[in-house]
Amino acid sequence: MSDFATNARLATAALRDLFDPTPLQRNDHLSAQYDAEIWLKREDLAPVRSYKIRGAVNAMRKVRATNPAQQVFVCASAGNHAQGVAYACRHFGVQGTIFMPVTTPQQKIEKTRVFGGDSVDIVLTGDYFDQTLAAAQNFCTDQNAHFLSPFDDPDVIEGQASVAVEMLEQLGRAPDLVVLPVGGGGLASGVTAYMRAESPKTQFRFVEPVGGASLTAALAHDGPTTISRVNSFVDGAAVARLGVCTYDFLKWVDPAHVLLAPEDRICVTMLEMLNVEGIVLEPAGALSVDVLPELSDQIRGKAVVCVTSGGNFDFERLPEVKERAQRYSGLKKYFILRMPQRPGALREFLMMLGPDDDIARFEYLKKSARNFGSVLIGIETKSADNFRQLFDNMGKAGFSFRDITADEALAEFLV
Incomplete structure (x- = not known):
């Protein structure tokens, strides 16, 4: 056994004075969905709801x-x-x-x-x-x-390795694959260092948010590199620069095994885990589950452990998470419509809406125009395909509009 593995076991034993091992749970929903054995290492159930x-x-x-x-x-x-x-x-x-x-x-x-x-x-x-x-x-x-x-401390990394010590003891065998979220790299460093010594056949995949890809940047530049712009939504993993110490632990990683998760897609995963499984995950805690669709061909029939790293989610953020999930799934769109300033124009537009379309936002932006008025409209629907029919109807009726859902600057300013 390596010195690191020995020290990780000592660290794990010391933790027993504070709390029992966090659960390793087989998730039937995900296992059936991906035709694999999907296990969740529930760090969201630690005393402070994170590893x-x-x-x-x-x-x-x-x-x-x-x-x-x-x-x-x-x-x-x-x-x-x-x-x-x-x-x-x-x-x-x-x-x-x-x-x-x-x-x-x-x-x-x-x-x-x-x-x-x-x-x-x-x-x-x-x-x-x-x-x-x-x-x-x-x-x-x-x-x-x-x-x-x-994260950038050998003793901190050693402590995070206790996740892997528990994981192997609880599973009773080596998993085929472990999926790890990455922020500053402390968790990934500790888990991989222990498992490469104790479970050398286990493979790894690493997940970063698109707006905080510090490991990707470090691997591309052969050392820690500062990201010029960080999206803070995935606050538990929104790190601008990988640590010097964590890079030394992770520089062996194949860049092809580092996956990037869009922030809005993470919201879809968070809502699915909440609504289907009753599991509350923070954005960083959902990263490992979020990339499973991308790994579906690689994990079929295999034992996979996803580390759900945290569950410190403020439910005041739930409306934002739902909004972002709907946009990503194509169930909600915002657009600017040039509304003719004539009697019956609004009713004509409303008649174009389908039975599953709901107006979530309606606001005149220019009320003094003589012939046309610009209107900000938000529509929610039950199927993304419904928007094709709506936009087709608007086009045939001569209603000019601009979809601003994916326009980050305009959406942030107007919505």
Whole structure:
């Protein structure tokens, strides 16, 4: 057994003081859908509803073993890492200072406070994470505190490897394939390092959000590379730059095995898991399940483990998730219609709608035009094919319109 594997087992044993192994569950719905054995490693059921507690606890445990006098720990996070560090601080009886952006949702702030109790202080600073991170690191220097990285730390990676230790023990055999989400790379680094030593025949696929493809960029440039623009929707995996340490763990990865998941498609997966299975996943937590359609030919008849990495989902975001899912599935469209300014024109348009078409938005954009008025219209329907009939009817009637559903700039400004 490699030194890493041995240390990962020790880290896993230490976690048993805090919580039992997260479940490894065979999912009948997905198994039938893909004619495979689909297992979910339910990290969304960990005490802080994500795997992040593992790395935080292990890193803190090892720091205190070598330096018992270290009593102050610091992190910068807007979500799962903050909650994991808060939980670990209370467990070890040390003081934690957690820096979070001013824009952090109140729900995440309160959950971090609940997990940490009197053991943590929360500092809200910076509109953007980079500003928050700089403030946290400056605080560490001034206070001689220990900074706990969310992923770029060998001890954190070792702690995340406990996911793989449990997985192999629970399954009782080597899975054919493991599907892993990637943000900064800590989870993927730990799981693959352990399984390459203990289960060398297991293959891997890695999933990143389209708007946060840090591993893809690192592999393309032979080292960590900063992405110029990050889409923050998949907040648990929206990382602009892979870590130096995590890149060393993952530089062997075949770029062809790194899949990119569109943010809107992830919303479809989240709703399916919620409505069909009753499983609440955050966007990053749905990544591994989201790419199964792309792998359908490769996984048929095989044992596949998808790591559902987190379930910290604020239900105030549900309308946004539904909206994005509908757009991606072609069930909702927005368009600008040039409405003739004559009696009966509106009724004529309404008669073009089918029985399953519903007007979700109707707003005149230019009300002073003499001959035509521009109208922003949002339509929901039950089948994407219904829009073909609607647009065909509008064209035959001479109604001029522009579909702006996929126009990111216009949709963001008008919708």
